[in-house]
Amino acid sequence: MKKFALLVSCSLLGACANFGSQPPVPITSPVVQAFRDICLQTAPSFAEAHRVARQHGITEMTDMGFATIGFNADKSLSIQVKVSHECVVTSEPQQDATLTSQLLTAAAVNAGTTVPRKTPAKMMIAGQPFILMHDRDGGEAFLMLKPE
Template sequence: MKKFASLVSFTLLGACANLGSQPPVPVTSPVVQAFRDICLQTAPSFAEAHSVARQHGVSEVTDMGFATIGFNADKSLGIQVKAGHECVVTSEVQEDATLTRQLLTAAAVSAGTTVPSRVPVKMMIAGQQFILMHDRKGGEAFVMLKPE
């Protein structure tokens, strides 16, 4: 039920979040680069997400039934993938105020569009609609979710 409520919240918020655009910023953060490679570049199926995650140090993944999860050796980078539906990259707290803008720049490049001004945002990526979000509570979570 909690997951369903989150999905509904992201969907509703995403519907009105892309108001305006901003200039792109360089994608320099390793965690945003990981999100770009693991999630954005393997969308919409995320079928290759686990093999790409290996390039970022995520060597083992575990099937939890609802999704597969994995971490790098020191647990500073994590992934959660539900094939065809969602892809999440997490990390410990980063002291970088530009992370959301970097996420939006990476997403805009993947979507071939202008850089949105804020998250959550709905974007067409690889021909399918996704909601993108950056949550900074207790660490960094970069979320790519297909609305249902």
């Protein structure tokens, strides 16, 4: 009976450890792949974000003083980067219900942590706190920023 109780306790403990997380999903969206490469992989400083953005076709970049913005040739993909503070990748609306899950999977890989179920999500990346969000209003906006 003690073995059974121990088994049940361990099972419940394991279930609680995964509460609030979801299994990773494949990252198939080009927009999420761009966010992963441009923002997640250059965090926490985002110093290399502009260079990596060029690999995704974002060649028109303008320093706005408060941030640098950039677009690809047909304006279907854009970035906004404020060094050491925020990184945003936007695109036209996508007909993919898994985009938020793909974003969280990509973030979890870079953070080396579990995958939360929804955004906004607070995560530690390279030892620094970030907030990740996915906004679908008028298009797709993937954002990571350091909390004030």
